[in-house]
Amino acid sequence: SAQRRPSGGANAAGANSGSYDKPWRQNMAGKGNAGGAAGGKNSGGGAAAGGAGANKKQYIGPDQELATMLERDIIDEGINIKWDDIAGLEEAKRVLNEALVLPMIMPDFFTGIRRPVKGVLLFGPPGTGKTMLAKAAATETSCTFFNVSSATLASKYRGESERMVRVLFDMAREMAPSMIFIDEVDSLCSQRGTANEHEASRRVKTELLVQIDGVHGGGDKDKDKDSASADGEPPAPRHVFVLAATNFPWDIDEALRRRLEKRVYIPLPGQAQRLQLLKINLKDVDVAPGVNLESVAAQLEGYSGDDITNICRDAAMNGMRRLVAGKTPAEIKALREAGKDSFKEPVTSEDFQQAIRKINPSVSKEDIKRHEEWLGVFGST
Numbered sequence: 150s151a152q153r154r155p156s157g158g159a160n161a162a163g164a165n166s167g168s169y170d171k172p173w174r175q176n177m178a179g180k181g182n183a184g185g186a187a188g189g190k191n192s193g194g195g196a197a198a199g200g201a202g203a204n205k206k207q208y209i210g211p212d213q214e215l216a217t218m219l220e221r222d223i224i225d226e227g228i229n230i231k232w233d234d235i236a237g238l239e240e241a242k243r244v245l246n247e248a249l250v251l252p253m254i255m256p257d258f259f260t261g262i263r264r265p266v267k268g269v270l271l272f273g274p275p276g277t278g279k280t281m282l283a284k285a286a287a288t289e290t291s292c293t294f295f296n297v298s299s300a301t302l303a304s305k306y307r308g309e310s311e312r313m314v315r316v317l318f319d320m321a322r323e324m325a326p327s328m329i330f331i332d333e334v335d336s337l338c339s340q341r342g343t344a345n346e347h348e349a350s351r352r353v354k355t356e357l358l359v360q361i362d363g364v365h366g367g368g369d370k371d372k373d374k375d376s377a378s379a380d381g382e383p384p385a386p387r388h389v390f391v392l393a394a395t396n397f398p399w400d401i402d403e404a405l406r407r408r409l410e411k412r413v414y415i416p417l418p419g420q421a422q423r424l425q426l427l428k429i430n431l432k433d434v435d436v437a438p439g440v441n442l443e444s445v446a447a448q449l450e451g452y453s454g455d456d457i458t459n460i461c462r463d464a465a466m467n468g469m470r471r472l473v474a475g476k477t478p479a480e481i482k483a484l485r486e487a488g489k490d491s492f493k494e495p496v497t498s499e500d501f502q503q504a505i506r507k508i509n510p511s512v513s514k515e516d517i518k519r520h521e522e523w524l525g526v527f528g529s530t
């Protein structure tokens with residue numbers, strides 16, 4: 150079709166830089182964690198060489214069009230989140246380091262009984278840092294990061310999801326080491342067997358299970374009849390790690406749960422973590438001398454990391470709001486021209502109080518209780 154790249158064209162251009170190089174990996178390895186990679190999502194893989202993508206190698210295989218779409222929408226390049234950007238969650242960082250980061254750094258150690266886990270599940274209320282953790286783990290390892298949300302799957306690849314899952318894992322192996330991050334995994338893989346469950350969605354789940362079994366060589370494939378519908382040979386072992394996240398762990402089907410061998414609870418922040426979150430969020434604004442951040446943190450019990458970011462953002466706007474209140478755009482412009490920094494008022498205690506009055510915690514106590522119960526039964530670090 151018209152979408153398809155002329156065969157060989159893209160590769161031929163890259164031939165003199167080694168036609169089997171993987172620009173995705175070069176990108177990640179070359180300007181990955183240390184260098185403050187800019188780029189961001191969708192930045193062209195070949196752009197670094199100045200060739201406007203001319204030497205960009207495509208994944209070569211069946212389903213080329215799907216692969217091109219995946220490459221555009223799902224491979225996240227230039228992520229640069231460090232462990233230190235994430236407040237608290239030390240236990241989760243330790244588990245991810247051991248389950249994902251170290252096996253990528255020293256694969257030879259993680260064999261036999263020490264084989265890496267097939268997958269890790271991060272669960273907990275929304276806005277607690279699960280996505281950030283996944284990105285930090287990817288930054289740390291400079292691996293190819295596939296950022297798959299179930300929403301993307303549903304909206305863009307309707308009807309093709311099953312094939313997409315297969316191509317996704319093929320690409321991940323091709324570009325290994327890779328990390329496949331599946332956000333909202335519950336909506337892709339909810340409890341099976343309900344009467345009105347669509348056949349298509351059941352097939353997607355089955356395909357995902359088969360693929361997860363295959364990531365480290367498919368060793369125990371035969372043990373599980375869920376894998377029986379595999380329609381190819383088990384893929385060769387390559388370092389592909391599956392990291393999934395959910396706000397609704399109880400909706401995850403048992404077969405998938407078993408494959409996500411480590412299940413790590415990402416709770417709401419405690420006092421120390423809330424204080425850290427305030428400091429991270431306010432690092433580029435002035436805080437008025439009278440503000441006691443510890444007592445603000447204490448007031449924010451029950452708020453998620455995301456809520457706290459919102460509070461800080463709102464509080465940091467209040468000084469400007471006071472300055473512009475009742476003024477016309479022309480007056481504001483004149484004010485602004487009069488003094489460049491005149492809008493950068495320090496954030497006061499009252500600014501925090503106003504923001505806290507406006508913004509309620511987004512997570513309910515019942516939700517927390519449910520997570521803790523699930524942790525008690527299925528948690529595993």
Ligand code: ADP
Nearest residue numbers: 234235236275276277278279280281454455458
């Ligand atoms: P989740 O994936 O758990 O829903 P995210 O990782 O997407 O949450 O976090 C959403 C936003 O909340 C982040 O962009 C960040 O601003 C803030 N945030 C949440 N938790 C943390 C944390 N532990 N450290 C720093 N920022 C956080």
